[in-house]
Amino acid sequence: MLKGVSLKLAPRQLLHICGPNGSGKTTLLRVACGLLRPEQGDVSWNGHSISGVRLEYQAALAYASHEPALKGDLTALENLRFAVGMKRRVSTQELRGSLEQTGAAACADLPARVLSAGQRRRVAMARVLAMSASLWLLDEPFTNLDAAGTELMSALLRSHVEQGGAALVVAHHDLPTLLDSRRMDLAA
Amino acid sequence: MWTWFYKLASPPYVYGVAAALVPWALGGAALALGYGLIAGLAIAPPDYQQGEAFRMIYVHVPSAILSLTVYTVMATASAVALIWRIKVGHAVAAAAAPIGASFTILALVTGSLWGRPMWGTYWAWDPRLTSELILLFLYAGVMSLRSAFEDPSRGDRAAALLATVGVVNVPIVHFSVVWWNSLHQGATIVKLGAPSMPGSMLWPLLSMWLGFMLFFAAVLCIRLQGEVLNRERQATWVREAVKP
Amino acid sequence: MSVGAVAAFNLLVRRELCLSFRRPDQLLQPLLFFLIVTTLFPLGLSPELSLLRDMAPGVLWVAALLSSLLSLDGLFKSDADDGTLEQLALCGQGLTLIVVAKTFAHWLVSGAALVLVSPLVGTALGIPVGAFPTMMLSLGLGTLTLSWLGAIGAGLTVGLKRGNVLLSLIVLPLAMPLLIFGASATDRAISGTNAAGALYFLAALCVFTCTLAPFAATTALRITLE
Amino acid sequence: MMSSGFWAMGGYARYVWPCFGFSCVVLAWNLWSARRFRVAARLRARRAVEMAAVDES
Numbered sequence: 001m002l003k004g005v006s007l008k009l010a011p012r013q014l015l016h017i018c019g020p021n022g023s024g025k026t027t028l029l030r031v032a033c034g035l036l037r038p039e040q041g042d043v044s045w046n047g048h049s050i051s052g053v054r055l056e057y058q059a060a061l062a063y064a065s066h067e068p069a070l071k072g073d074l075t076a077l078e079n080l081r082f083a084v085g086m087k088r089r090v091s092t093q094e095l096r097g098s099l100e101q102t103g104a105a106a107c108a109d110l111p112a113r114v115l116s117a118g119q120r121r122r123v124a125m126a127r128v129l130a131m132s133a134s135l136w137l138l139d140e141p142f143t144n145l146d147a148a149g150t151e152l153m154s155a156l157l158r159s160h161v162e163q164g165g166a167a168l169v170v171a172h173h174d175l176p177t178l179l180d181s182r183r184m185d186l187a188a
Numbered sequence: 189m190w191t192w193f194y195k196l197a198s199p200p201y202v203y204g205v206a207a208a209l210v211p212w213a214l215g216g217a218a219l220a221l222g223y224g225l226i227a228g229l230a231i232a233p234p235d236y237q238q239g240e241a242f243r244m245i246y247v248h249v250p251s252a253i254l255s256l257t258v259y260t261v262m263a264t265a266s267a268v269a270l271i272w273r274i275k276v277g278h279a280v281a282a283a284a285a286p287i288g289a290s291f292t293i294l295a296l297v298t299g300s301l302w303g304r305p306m307w308g309t310y311w312a313w314d315p316r317l318t319s320e321l322i323l324l325f326l327y328a329g330v331m332s333l334r335s336a337f338e339d340p341s342r343g344d345r346a347a348a349l350l351a352t353v354g355v356v357n358v359p360i361v362h363f364s365v366v367w368w369n370s371l372h373q374g375a376t377i378v379k380l381g382a383p384s385m386p387g388s389m390l391w392p393l394l395s396m397w398l399g400f401m402l403f404f405a406a407v408l409c410i411r412l413q414g415e416v417l418n419r420e421r422q423a424t425w426v427r428e429a430v431k432p
Numbered sequence: 433m434s435v436g437a438v439a440a441f442n443l444l445v446r447r448e449l450c451l452s453f454r455r456p457d458q459l460l461q462p463l464l465f466f467l468i469v470t471t472l473f474p475l476g477l478s479p480e481l482s483l484l485r486d487m488a489p490g491v492l493w494v495a496a497l498l499s500s501l502l503s504l505d506g507l508f509k510s511d512a513d514d515g516t517l518e519q520l521a522l523c524g525q526g527l528t529l530i531v532v533a534k535t536f537a538h539w540l541v542s543g544a545a546l547v548l549v550s551p552l553v554g555t556a557l558g559i560p561v562g563a564f565p566t567m568m569l570s571l572g573l574g575t576l577t578l579s580w581l582g583a584i585g586a587g588l589t590v591g592l593k594r595g596n597v598l599l600s601l602i603v604l605p606l607a608m609p610l611l612i613f614g615a616s617a618t619d620r621a622i623s624g625t626n627a628a629g630a631l632y633f634l635a636a637l638c639v640f641t642c643t644l645a646p647f648a649a650t651t652a653l654r655i656t657l658e
Numbered sequence: 659m660m661s662s663g664f665w666a667m668g669g670y671a672r673y674v675w676p677c678f679g680f681s682c683v684v685l686a687w688n689l690w691s692a693r694r695f696r697v698a699a700r701l702r703a704r705r706a707v708e709m710a711a712v713d714e715s
Contacts, residue, residue, distance in 0.1 A: 035518060037658050059434060059524035069515030073454035074447075082447040083516075086440050086523035127519075225678075230664065240668030247681040270651070287688055294684040301677040305670055325605040332601060336592050345655040346588045350602060353584060353648050357606050360637070364609035367633075371616060403685060410692035414699035421706040430704045 002028055006041070007184060011134070014157065014167045016175050019186030025170040026066060026139055028186070032168060033063045033137045045135075059087060062133035066140055068120035072113030076104060076123045079112055084130045098130040099123065103152055117144035125153060136160060136167040142175075150176060197274045199416050200425040206409035206416075213406035220399030228392035235389075241305045246392055248298035250400040251291045252316070255323055256358070258288030258404060262330070263355035266348030278344035279419055281351060282334060283411035287404055289327040295320050315369040319362045326354045340419065440525045441533050448537030462503040462542055463549050469495040470553045481558035488557035489618035492567070493574070493611050495553070496546055500575055501600050503542045504582035507534060508590040508653060521657060528650045535583040535649070543575025559622055566621035570631060573638040574614040580645035581606045587652030609637060 002024040009015050017025050030036040032043055034050050034057060043050045050057045070079045080095045099105045104122035107115050115123065121144050128136060136157075142150050154176040161167055175181055195201045228246035235242035262284040269277025299317045300310045311317070330347050337343030385393070420426055435443070452459055473491045474484055484491075511517035511534075520530045547568050554564060585603040589595030617630035667674040 033522060035521065035657065055524050055526060058522050061522070063518070063522050065515050065518060067515045069519050071451060071511075071514065071516055073451055078450070082443060083519055083523070085443045086435060086520065086525055088434055089439075229678075234668060239670065241670040241673060243667070243674055244677045247677055251681070251684075286691070290684050290688055294681060297680050298677050301673045301680075304673055322605050322608055325601070329598075329602045329605060332598060333588060336589070336595075336598055342591070342655060346652070349584075349648065349652055349655060350588060353606070356644070357609075360609050360640075361605070364612045364633070368612040368616065403688075407688045407692045410689075410696050414692070414696040417696075417699040417703045421703050422710075426703050427707050430700050430707060 002031075002186075005186070009135075009166050009168060011164045011166050012161055014161045014169065014181040016181040016183050017168065017170045017186065018172055018174075018183065021172065023186040025172070025186060029063075029137055029139050029168065029170050033061055034058065035063075060133055061135040061137055062128040062131040063137045064124050064128050064139060064141060066143075068112075068117075068124040070112040070115075070120055070123060073111060075109050075111055076115065076119075076126075077108045079123065080127050080130055083127050087131055087133075090130060095126075095130055098126040101129055101156065102126040103149065118146060118149060121145055122149060125156065129156065134165050136165060136169075138167065139170045140172070141169060142171060142173075197272075197276055199276055199279075199420045199423065200429070202276050202279075203413055203416050203425075203429060206412045209409045210406050213402045213409065217399050217402035217406055220395045220402060222399075224392045224396035224399050227388075228396065232389045232392055233386075238305070241302065244298055244302040246396045248295060248302050249393060250397045251298060252295040252320060253397060254400045254404055255288055255292040255295050255320065257401070258284050258291060259323060259327070259351075259358065260355060261408075262288060263351045266351040270345060270348045270352065275341075275344075275419060276416065278341075278348060279412055279415035280408070281348060282344065283408050283415045285327060285331050285334070285347075287407050287411070289324065289331065291400075291404075292320060292324040292327060296324065313369065315362075315366040318365045318369070319358075322361050322365070323358065326358070330354065434524070437525065437529055440523075441529060444520075444530060444533035445537045445540075448534055449541065452537070452541045458503075458506075459541055459545065462499040463545055465502055466495050466499040466546060466549060467553065469498060470556060474557070485558040485560075485622060488554070488559050488622065489567075489615040491557060492550065492553060492559075492571075492618065493615045496550070496571055496575060497578060497604070497607060497611060499546065500542055500578045501582065501603060503538070504579070504586050504603070505589075505596045505599055507538050507583060507586040509586070509595070512590050512657075517657070527653060528646050531583060531587070531649045531653060532646050535579055535646075538583075539576050539579040543572065543579055546575055547572045559618075562624070563618065563621035566627045566631065567618045570614045570617040570621075570627075570634055573631075573634045574610050577610050577634075577638045577641045578603070578607055580641045580649070581610075583649040584645055584652050587649045587656065589656075590653065591656040610634070613637065 005024075005028060007015060007017075017028060019025055027036065031038050034043065034054060045053065045057045045060075070076070071082075074082070076099065077092070077095055080099070081090070081092070084090045084095065096105065096108055099108050099122075102122040102125045104119055104126055107119050107123065112120060112123065121141070125141065128138070141153055141157075145153060157167055157169070169175065169181070196205075224246060228243055232243070234240050262281045265277045265280035265284065267277075268274055269281065296317065299314075299320065303312055303314065303317070304310050307314075330351050333350050334343045334347035337346060417426065417429070470491055473487060477483060477487060508517060511520065521527055550568055550571050551561075551564050554567060555561075559567065581603050582599070585599040588602065589599045592598065613630045613634040617627045617634060620627035620630060665671060
C-alpha cells in the first residue's frame with residue numbers, strides 16, 4: 001500500500017494530506033495515531049517511538065475517523081460525556097459549550113440516530129474540541145458540512161493551530177483558502 | 189547458539205532445511221514403521237487378557253500421543269510467532285494443524301475399534317476417548333478460524349492466539365473429564381492404558397511411536413514448504429526456489 | 433487532570449449498562465431463549481417430574497451455556513461497526529481496561545440476569561428449593577467464566593461477518609470443564625449431598641479464567657483491530 | 659509362518675485389520691495431501707513470479 005512515506009509535524013503546523021481515493025490517506029492516518037501497526041518504519045512522538053509511550057501519546061491526540069463514530073441510542077451529549085469522560089474529567093456545561101462552538105447545541109439531547117450526517121459531523125467535531133488534545137488527526141472533516149459548517153470548522157482548525165496545536169487533516173479536495181497548510185500529495 | 193535460532197526465522201533457510209529433511213525423515217519413518225508393524229503383528233506374543241486384540245495399541249497409542257504432541261508443536265510455534273513476530277512460526281502452525289487433526293481422528297477410530305471387543309459398543313464415554321474428541325474440536329476451531337479471515341496474516345495471528353489459549357486448556361479438559369468419569373462410573377472400567385509389557389511387546393510400540401514421529405516430521409516439512417511459499421510469494425528468493 | 437483507571441472503568445460500565453437498557457428487548461432475548469430451551473426438554477422427554485429432576489442439572493446448564501453464547505457475539509461487534517471501538521481504544525486508558533469493563537458489564541446484563549431467572553427454570557424442572565442457593569452460586573461462577581471465554585472468542589471473531597457460529601465452535605470446547613463441574617455441583621445439591629468439591633473446582637476455574645482471559649482477549653481484539 | 663491363525667487374529671480379525679487398514683489410509687492421505695498442497699503452492703508462486711516478470715518487462 002504505502003511505500004517510502006515520511007512526514008514531520010511540529011506544533012503550530014497544519015499538514016493537509018491529499019490524493020485520489022485508495023491512495024492510502026486513511027491508512028496513513030490510522031498508522032499515525034497508532035491504530036494500525038506499520039510493517040516497516042515507525043511513528044515517533046516527542047522523539048520517542050509511540051510503542052513505548054503509547055498511553056501518553058493517545059492522551060495527547062484526538063482522532064476523528066471517516067464515520068462520525070457515535071452510538072445511535074445515546075444522545076449527542078451522552079456520546080460526548082462517555083467519549084471525553086474516558087480521557088479527562090469534564091463538566092456538562094463544558095460539553096454543551098463545545099457543542100455550541102460547533103453549532104450542534106440544538107441536538108444535544110437528541111439520540112444520535114435521528115441526527116443528519118452534517119449534525120453528526122458537528123457532534124464529532126465537538127468531541128475533538130472537548131478533548132482539548134494538542135494533536136488533531138482528522139479524516140475528511142469537511143464531508144457532509146454545509147457552507148456555514150465548513151467555515152466554522154476552518155475557524156476552529158485555525159485557532160487550534162495558532163494556539164500551538166498541530167493538526168493532520170486528510171481531505172481529497174482542497175482546504176479552504178484561509179487555512180495556510182503544508183500539502184502532501186500521496187499520488188505523487 | 190543463537191545464530192542457529194535466528195537463522196530459523198528466515199523463510200528461505202527454513203524452506204531449504206525442510207526440503208533437505210524430507211527424504212531422511214520419510215526413510216526413517218518407513219524403517220521404524222516397518223519393523224514396528226512386523227514385530228507388533230507377528231512376533232509379539234498375544235496379551236493374556238485381551239488376546240490378539242491388544243495389537244491395536246500399536247496404532248492407537250502412537251496416534252493418541254502424536255495428536256497431543258502435534259497440538260503442542262502447533263501451540264509453541266504459534267506462541268513464538270505471536271510473541272517474537274516470526275512469520276515462519278505461523279507457517280509451521282498452519283502446516284501442523286491438519287496433520288494433528290488427522291492423527292486425532294485416527295486415535296478416535298482406532299480407540300473405538302479397540303474398545304469394541306471389551307465394551308461391546310463402538311463408543312463409550314471413556315475419559316481418554318472423550319478428551320481426544322474435545323481435542324479434535326480444538327483442532328477444528330483453530331483451522332476454521334485461520335481460514336475465516338480474508339487477510340491471511342490476520343487469520344494466522346488469530347489462530348495462533350486460539351492455539352495458545354487451547355493448549356492451556358488441554359490439561360484442564362483432561363483432568364475434568366477424568367474427574368467427571370470417575371464421579372459417575374465409580375470403579376473405572378478396564379483401563380485402556382497399555383498394560384505393563386514385556387520387552388517383546390514394548391519394542392514394537394516404541395518403534396511405532398518413533399515411526400509416527402518421523403512421519404509427522406516428514407509431512408510437516410512438505411506442508412511447511414507449501415505454507416512458506418504461500419506466505420512469501422512476493423519475496424525475491426522465491427524466484428529461484430520455483431524455477432522449473 | 434486525566435481520568436484514573438477506576439473512574440474510567442466505572443464510566444465505561446455505566447455506558448455499557450446505559451446502552452443495554454436503551455434496548456431492553458436485546459436483554460430479554462437471551463433469557464427467553466433460556467426459558468424456551470428448558471421447556472423443550474420436558475416435551476422431548478416426559479412430564480414426569482421425578483425423571484426431569486435427574487436431567488435437570490444438565491438441561492439447566494446446557495441451556496445457560498447456549499443462551500450466554502447467543503449474546504456474546506455482540507460484545508464488541510456493535511462498537512466495532514460504528515467506529516466507537518476505535519475511539520475507546522485511543523482514549524489513553526489501554527485496551528485491557530476497556531475489555532475488562534465491557535465484559536463485566538456484559539456479564540451483569542446477561543449472566544447475572546440468567547442467575548436471577550434460574551429459580552423459575554429450576555422449579556419447572558423439579559429442582560427442590562433447597563438446592564437453589566448452590567445452583568445459583570454455581571451458575572453465577574459459570575456464566576462469569578463463560579463471559580470471559582466468550583470475550584476471547586468475540587475478540588477473535590469481531591471482524592468476521594458470520595462470526596457467531598465460529599464463536600460457539602471456539603468457545604464451547606473451552607467451556608466443557610465448566611459444564612462438568614457446574615452440572616455436578618447442581619446435581620449434588622439436588623441429591624442433598626455436599627457440593628463443595630465441585631464448587632471449589634468451579635471457583636478455581638473461574639478465578640483462573642478471570643485472571644488470564646483479559647490479556648488473551650486484549651490480544652485477540654488487537655489482532656483484529658490492527 | 660503366514661498360517662491361517664495369523665490372519666484370524668485370534669477371532670478379532672474384524673477389528674484388528676480395519677484398524678490397521680484405516681491407519682494406512684490416514685498416513686497415506688497425509689502424505690498425498692501434503693504433496694498436493696506443495697505442488698499447488700509452487701504453481702501459484704511460479705505464476706506470481708511470471709506475472710512480476712511481465713510487469714517488469
